[in-house]
Amino acid sequence: MKPSAPLSPTVLSTTRGAFAFAWRSLVRQPARATLGILGVAAVGALLFDMLLLSEGLVISMRDLLDRMGFEIRVTATDQLPGQGQDILDGADAASSIATLPSVRSVITMRTEDATIERPDGSELRTSLLGVGGGSRRPWTVIRGREVADTGLEVVVNDCTATRLKLEPDATITLRATCARGAEAPPPVSFRVAGIAEFPFDTPGSSETGTTAAALAAACGADVDRSADFLVVTSTGDPDKAAAEIAALRPDLRPFTNEQALSQMERGGFTYFRQISTVLTTVTLSFALLLISVLLTVSVNQRLGEVAALRALGFSRRRVVLDVLSESALIVGIGGMLSLPLGALLAVWLDQILKGMPGIPTSLHFFVFQPQALWMHGALLAATAILAALYPMRIVARLPIAATLRNEVTG
Amino acid sequence: MRGNDAPETIVEAKDLTRSFAMPAGPVFAVRDVTLSIRAGEHTAITGPSGCGKSTLLHLLGCVDAPSSGTLMFEGKEASTLSDRERSLLRLRHIGFVFQRFFLLPMLTAAENVELPQAEAGVPRDERRRRSLELLDYVGLASRADHRPSQLSGGEMQRVAIARALSNRPRLLLADEPTGELDQATGEHVAALLDRVNADGTAMVIVTHDPALAVRARRVLTMRDGRITEDVSR
Ligand SMILES: Nc1ncnc2c1ncn2[C@@H]1O[C@H](COP(=O)(O)OP(=O)(O)OP(=O)(O)O)[C@@H](O)[C@H]1O
Numbered sequence A: 001m002k003p004s005a006p007l008s009p010t011v012l013s014t015t016r017g018a019f020a021f022a023w024r025s026l027v028r029q030p031a032r033a034t035l036g037i038l039g040v041a042a043v044g045a046l047l048f049d050m051l052l053l054s055e056g057l058v059i060s061m062r063d064l065l066d067r068m069g070f071e072i073r074v075t076a077t078d079q080l081p082g083q084g085q086d087i088l089d090g091a092d093a094a095s096s097i098a099t100l101p102s103v104r105s106v107i108t109m110r111t112e113d114a115t116i117e118r119p120d121g122s123e124l125r126t127s128l129l130g131v132g133g134g135s136r137r138p139w140t141v142i143r144g145r146e147v148a149d150t151g152l153e154v155v156v157n158d159c160t161a162t163r164l165k166l167e168p169d170a171t172i173t174l175r176a177t178c179a180r181g182a183e184a185p186p187p188v189s190f191r192v193a194g195i196a197e198f199p200f201d202t203p204g205s206s207e208t209g210t211t212a213a214a215l216a217a218a219c220g221a222d223v224d225r226s227a228d229f230l231v232v233t234s235t236g237d238p239d240k241a242a243a244e245i246a247a248l249r250p251d252l253r254p255f256t257n258e259q260a261l262s263q264m265e266r267g268g269f270t271y272f273r274q275i276s277t278v279l280t281t282v283t284l285s286f287a288l289l290l291i292s293v294l295l296t297v298s299v300n301q302r303l304g305e306v307a308a309l310r311a312l313g314f315s316r317r318r319v320v321l322d323v324l325s326e327s328a329l330i331v332g333i334g335g336m337l338s339l340p341l342g343a344l345l346a347v348w349l350d351q352i353l354k355g356m357p358g359i360p361t362s363l364h365f366f367v368f369q370p371q372a373l374w375m376h377g378a379l380l381a382a383t384a385i386l387a388a389l390y391p392m393r394i395v396a397r398l399p400i401a402a403t404l405r406n407e408v409t410g
Numbered sequence B: 001m002r003g004n005d006a007p008e009t010i011v012e013a014k015d016l017t018r019s020f021a022m023p024a025g026p027v028f029a030v031r032d033v034t035l036s037i038r039a040g041e042h043t044a045i046t047g048p049s050g051c052g053k054s055t056l057l058h059l060l061g062c063v064d065a066p067s068s069g070t071l072m073f074e075g076k077e078a079s080t081l082s083d084r085e086r087s088l089l090r091l092r093h094i095g096f097v098f099q100r101f102f103l104l105p106m107l108t109a110a111e112n113v114e115l116p117q118a119e120a121g122v123p124r125d126e127r128r129r130r131s132l133e134l135l136d137y138v139g140l141a142s143r144a145d146h147r148p149s150q151l152s153g154g155e156m157q158r159v160a161i162a163r164a165l166s167n168r169p170r171l172l173l174a175d176e177p178t179g180e181l182d183q184a185t186g187e188h189v190a191a192l193l194d195r196v197n198a199d200g201t202a203m204v205i206v207t208h209d210p211a212l213a214v215r216a217r218r219v220l221t222m223r224d225g226r227i228t229e230d231v232s233r
């Protein structure tokens, strides 16, 4: 073959050419392009939300646990706090655990139901948390001061303060309903030391915090050494501290935050992941079908043009790349649109889910993490490629002569 | 440049046969055709419908492969080339003009003409310049930025001819280039093709149109897949 003009086809120019070309093909059929892009945007938004949902609860829970500042929870059984039996010798367990080398501090936690009565006759059901030992408190005082170690004082959450119009130094009467202690303890007068935020605060629910001794008093008992569970901070190595606790008290079960999370993941949290996986698969299949059909129809409409380009010397690779680029453009643009759309949708869905009773205010179902963005991109890219496979095959196998002939005779 | 007195052979077909397997037995579209096309030649292929004109043109243009026989394009046997090499051969050495034009509707006239050059890796400025030159050559300089939908049939075919000449092919193949055009427009396009040939490009035109066929210096007549007449003037 005689060399004619200096020709140097490069991969780069071919690829760029294919993209510019694909863009023109898209714009050429605006209705089809819009349909494809909107379809991908909708599917992409759902996909993004499913990715946020699959890890959201775990991430949010981890954040919540970390913010509380305790690294280990100790319970009487293999159940997570709030789900199992009490630790009957909670206070003693706490003081012996506090002496372990890897443990910095230990507090006991016990919650009872109570009713707050006000002189004006108003009353409110509350959850009364009694904390013993150590100086750390699970709540954060936002107004007023911390409860004193001795005496009958409480902190209440904002909801309680608002509902009962309480300010620091107000006096309330508490009537507790206790698992142990007197059967129907008499009402006890408490002073409100401050207003505090409770980590597992749920919207509209009343939380009250006090010392273990004051809780015992409210229950009509002189002393109560029991606890629902203990919370521990380590000197830096929670796993080591947990191991020491387990060695000291084989009858108790220490959970580090990570262990607690993985237990939750194995429990109820997996439902979200499963739902998310199923919905992700369904939405992606939908996107796959939509793009594949759109591209196939569009390719079939221009077989003559493709055959003509091939006759004019366009390589098979190039015409196949055109189809792939078109798929990539539809999915790429739709995917970009899907992110803000998905973010809005996530906020909305999160609000709906958080409307369920008993969900802590600071817990979220949809939580953004960069990994979701990568996953979103990777899944959509795979969709773009898979959706283009069939139309790419049509173009790759196109018999040039027969197609040109059919375009005239057919 | 080529130093020879006798024009160099571009395509040489030997015992070319193309059959199609059909339920009722094979259909022989082209049978035992032996033929050579030389540089600068102006050839027309005529014959009744279904005699194999298009099939022969496609074989000569390396877009179809013969069932038997050989086709040498510039001394290379086409059947030994890979698909990629055949594409490159068509890109650099063969121009195609189709009955239905097949311009890309989303591109302007100039962009359509640029397309084969872009595929060949010609730098942007250079191909733009060449496209405008070619459009000027086919008398459509003022329509460079028009889309095919804004052009008449004759104008579209002239753009298609400019596109076929884009990479300076040595051979131009046209299948019924005036088939979709009225007589006056067809003559205009025929005159343009004459000029392209006069300027040095060998040409093979398949046509039903006697007015187009008589313009050629060599006329091949086909019947039942064979060349029954080969007349040069
Ligand atoms: N891809 C194919 N499959 C089956 N038969 C084919 C195919 N291509 C061509 N043929 C047959 O080969 C014969 C020649 O076809 P071809 O298209 O080359 O004729 P033609 O001379 O160009 O006709 P026309 O003037 O109508 O365009 C016809 O009988 C046709 O039916």
Ligand SMILES: [Mg+2]
Pocket: B053, B054, B055, B175
């Ligand atoms: Mg034909």
